[in-house]
Every structure is written in C-alpha cells, then in structure tokens.
Amino acid sequence: MGSRLIYGIGVDAGSDRTRAVVLVLEGGRARLVGCADAPSQGWLNSRVADAKAVTESIREAMREAEARAQTPLSSAVLGAGGVTVGCSTARGGYEGGYRRELDQSDVNLVIERASHVQFGDDQMLLHLCLRDFSVDGRYGVRDPRGQSGGRLEAFVSLITFSTQEHDALVGAANRAGLLVEETVFEPVAAAYACLRPEQRRGGVAVLDIGAESTELALYRGDALALASCLPLGGVRFTKDVVHGLGITLEDAEAVKLQYGCALRHPGGDNSVIEVPSPPGRQPREMPRNELSYILEARAAQLFRWVRRELERVGLYGELLGGVVLCGGAARLNGLCDVAEAVLNCQASWGVPAGIRDWPPALVDPAWATAAGLALYSARLKQRELERPRRGLLSKIFG
Secondary structure: OOOOOEEEEEEEEOOOEEEEEEEEEEOOEEEEEEEEEEEOOOEEOOEEOOHHHHHHHHHHHHHHHHHHHOOOOOEEEEEEOOOOOEEEEEEEEEEEEEEEEOOHHHHHHHHHHHOOOOOOOOEEEEEEEEEEEEEOOEEEEOOOOOOEEEEEEEEEEEEEEEHHHHHHHHHHHHHOOOEEEEEEEHHHHHHHHHOOHHHHHHOEEEEEEOOOOEEEEEEEOOEEEEEEEEOOOHHHHHHHHHHHHOOOHHHHHHHHHHHOOOOOOOOOOOOEEEEOOOOOOOOEEEEHHHHHHHHHHHHHHHHHHHHHHHHHOOOOOOOOOOEEEEOHHHHOOOHHHHHHHHHOOOEEEOOOOOOEOOOHHHOOHHHHHHHHHHHHHHHHHHHHHHOOOOHHHHHEEO
C-alpha cells in the first residue's frame, strides 16, 4: 500500500439535515479531516419526493466538506433508512455425506444458499448479516472453519430496502458528483461508530431517531438480530406541540428545543414558559410541565414500539448493553429517562468514538450515522486494497 492515503467519506442524507464526514486512515486509526452539514430538501415521510432538491442538499454538504478536507471527494458510502426497510431471517446449508475439515469455501457456499430468498417486486437486499452456524446439528457456532463436520448450515438476517427508493437516493448522489461505494442501513452505520465490542456481546439496541422516522438495529452477541423502522420521528413530537399549544410549526420547534423535556418533573414543575402568539396578540404563559406532558406521551409511544420489537425476538430485559440513542431528534432532554423506564435497561446517547481530531462540538448523537458511514468507507477501501471483494460477500455484516 506504500504511503497511499485512504479516505473514508460518509453521507447521511436525512429528512432535516444532510451531513458529510471525511476521514483518513493513518497507522490503522481514523482521523477527521473534514465535515459539513446542510439543510435537507426534497423529502416527504422519509422518502425521496424531489430528487433534484435532494441532489442539491448533498452537493452543498459535500462542497463544504471538500473545502475543509482540502482534497477532491469523488465517492462515498451513503446511509439508507426509512419506512421501506424490512428484515427477515433465512438459513442455508449442505450435507457432504462425510466428515472433513470445513474451510472458507464451505462458509461461502452456505451463506450464498441462505441468500437465495425471493423478495417482493420493490425490494432489494441491502445487507446480509451473518448470525451463526450449525455444524452437524450443533448450533451457535460463530466460526466453523477448521472444525470437522459433514453438515453445515448458516443462519442470516436479511435487511431489505425499496429498490425504487434506493435508485432515487443513489441517483441523487450521482448527480451531485458522487460515486456511491455502498449503501448502509443507518443504525448499523451508527453502531459502527459508537458501540464498544462488549456492548454488542451483552445485547444492545441502536435507535436512530430522525426527523420523520426511527430506525432500530438489535444486536445479540456479535450478530444483528433484527432491523426495523417506525414512521415516527422528531417532526411528530413538534406537531404534537403544535396541536397541544395552538402555535405554528416553526414556533413549536423553537419551544421544543428551548424548553422541551420528555419527562415530567415528578414533584410537579411550577415554572412557566412564554409561548408565542399570533401577530397582534401578547405572548402567553403556560406551565412547563404541560409541554413535558405532551412530549412524554409521544416518547412513551416510541419506546413501547421498541419494547414490542424486543419482545418479538426475546430480548426484552436481556439488553446488558442497553439502548443507544442516535440521530438529531435523540437530543431531546429526558428521552433517555423515558427509554429506561419503558425498556427496563440503561439508555445513553450514541456519539462517535475513537476518531482522532473529532471536535467536542460534534460529540453529538446527530453525527453518529455520518461518522459510521465514513468509517465503513475507509475500512471498505482498506480491505479492497488487501484483497478483492466480489458479489454477495461485499454486503455481509458479520
């Protein structure tokens, strides 16, 4: 590889903000060399509604990131999420008829067979996430290579995405001058940036709370157990404030950011806040606890959905690594407290870690996904230099 620099570029094109992160690998460690964000346009209900507007948002963020990194940027890993994400499980195997030492070709074969699943007309494979193997009926094997056996099976999770949404998103990035190296499910990317190995092993949920949707990735051990999405994000919280207080959407967002808390004061908060009024009328005052009541109700609904997903895969009460909140809407005060009350586990913000020169101002859950996408981009290029990656195996998270 010589002295060739390896750059990793990640683009998180969200419904509210588009964020770009540029990293460079130095001595096996990632260092931040540029980042930028820009207002997002062209999204509706977490789907691309105006591809030209999405292109312009990506172009604006990349232009600023390129200027800060002081190097041309021509390719990136792109985040994917929203209500069209799906997840299923599959298995594939073979029986050789005699016992022998299993090797990489056997692993490749059973993974390939596990991927032979018929998807819907508008569904494509985004990731094949390896869970574990069984060797001669012995389950829970993480790496069968070198073991002796005659029957091998692979168990995988398949994350799918809308083909049309994928094409629209990639097309928007291409028109912005970017070659898309790969598309990665957003909470998987966030996990790549902010989870420690021991958190994965103990079981952890990564929740990426965006403007219009919330994506969930559940890890059990080192394997992804479930990926899911709910069409509920920060905008829904703001709209609740609009209806509850009778103010405009812009004023509701400002009030939420300045005074909002998703947890009511247990003893009753006697403080009051000033609520904007229409032109020609005096601002009015209201108890702060009333705002908290509105936000807490929606937060509880969000985490009840997460609890149902945990119960569905038998992980409720089993997350030793807790729940990690990422995304711009995760910054709402009190959200971690509501998560702990509903999910019965520890909750924390997911912030990028282990990246040199990462500024304190960006130690923020809103940047976790973009940082993870850039890390994935850098590691992907590093592996491509070390050995070719072809076909299905380039989509495997294991």
